[in-house]
Amino acid sequence: MTQPQHENMLEVKDIKVYFYDDEGRELKAVDGVSFSVRRGETIALVGESGCGKSVTSMALLQLVDSRGKIVGGKVIFEGQDLLLLPEAKMRTVRGKDIAVIFQEPASALNPVYTIGEQIIEAIILHQKLSFRQAREVAREMLRLVGIPEPEKRLNEYPHELSGGMKQRAMIAMALSCRPKLLIADEPTTSLDVTIQAQILELIRELQKKLGMSVILITHDLGIVADMSQRVVVMYAGKVVEEADRTEIFKNPLHPYTIGLLRSIPRLDREQTKLETIPGVVPDPSSFPVGCRFRGRCLYESPTCCEVPPPTLVGNNHLVNCHHWQEVRQGKETARF
């Protein structure tokens, strides 16, 4: 907020993506999400499975399933609203200015072309390079993401690679065009920790060199603590809390964030039963009115039937909860 406007590479304002099911019901999967990303910054997008992280990030590029629609909002990228761009223009933004590491590599790679063909094609599409040069870049990228014998792997088809190699091939493709903004959706789920460390280091290096910004979607809070400067926490299609990294871990104020942090399994000791957040995630067709965390929340009161207003509770720390003050004092209501 104290930063001048133009430092933001990306501003997402009140974006809404709704799906329509067979019965014509409206599923408000993403319902008024806002956040911004500064140049060279990494923000982490975290939240329960199904809360709308992937749909939000794909909507930035106008990539929405045919059953869904972007029904509102703005996506200001370097001063321009991407949602107003025609498809032809959008195609030059995708991959070049904004690259994506998709959550499921198998769905993003084409099974009938070799890894090499796919990476080289992406490079030639966005950069003025000959086939030979592009092949050289592709080989080097595969080496950088830790794939042994990259020369051989270029000739392999996706099904011939292990899960983690497919993921790395996609990372190589995304990074090969030196994007300004990288959307990394669960980029390291299939990678062991040593390779993961190497990939995260590579992303950090490119950030330093190119001023690349990153939207990092991950369930691994260890990576969040390691990589991001700011954290945006989503729940049921809405942002519930946003703060700097240390603040989120040290001083979380939304009851959902607190539940999330409590559920982290420990490496340093054994637990007989793992912590969970009680209750189930509501279905988008039947979100509770008012605060969507109602029914699972330890601080809930009748006031919560109204939508909680976003409150700025400190330096860059935004929370959407009626009872954040009680949360801060650790007073749970005796409902459970």
Place this chain on the structure above:
Amino acid sequence: MSNSVILKVEHLKKYFPIKAGVFRKIVGWVKAVDDVSFEVLEGETLGIVGESGCGKSTLGMTILRLYEPTAGRVVFAGKEISRLSSSALRPIRKDMQMIFQDPFGSLNPRMRIGSIIEEGMSVHGLYSSTERKEKVRELLEKVGLSADYVNRYPHEFSGGQRQRIGIARAMALSPRLIIADEAVSSLDVSIRSQILNLMKELKREYSFTYLFISHDLAVVRQICDRVLVMYLGRIVEIADKKVIFSRPLHPYTVALISAVPVPDPDYVVDRVILHGDVPSPIHPPSGCYFAPRCPVAERCRKDEPPLVEVENGHWVACHLPGSLSLKRENGDKKC
């Protein structure tokens, strides 16, 4: 956990041909699984960890005969299944299920998820049609999804939701052995804990046996009884979970455990960073496969270290076991 061995893997090998040129001639072999032997007790959870590409998924698929083994034997519940015909294998299939690493590719995009979960039960003639429908709804709720989702198609779900559909499908048949390949990698910590608690419950109640393939060592620590560490198609260490996390002996295991990121911005760990190129299963190095990257290697590039039992139930393949040890401290934590 009982004392009866439910799964026995002996000298299992799976090699994939490497093809090149227009005629796709075979020019070499990827030794994805290279002479692997181990046993699993009924009701036990065995964790399988190791570098990306080291052969974990291939091992799982070869055990289930989704890939034909190049050599070796697999004995499941006293029956050698590595040579059974596919019709003789069919009834046994019900007892061995896999949760696939890639949920997107393993779910038929044209089927509604209700039918996907029900399919196995109808193929094996289990329950009446109404019972099956009821069971599907029950399973969906157990994995934290709404029972009303039965008529939706796979692409209408988030990544983590699809992963849970795969889990529900595997559990539908109440198998004796489940091979879970990165089964919870796309789930947030709370739902993941819910699923892991469910797995533990099934294990307690019905003595389910799991082979649990995962990169997430914190999860492995919470759910497994023993851990098997693979490197480049081979086993480098097997031990009780407690032992692996407190006194790992193979330098690769030590490096692996020390590299786990910790969800605490103040946490300082003494990471063992591995240098050198990751070797390839196409041209494995001589001697110990880990030697080119091992911080303590000496003569290890010459002789291949055999897998030996160094103490009760703790097997290691290393010439210098224990010469790299785990350092982990809580940095300058201020509070």
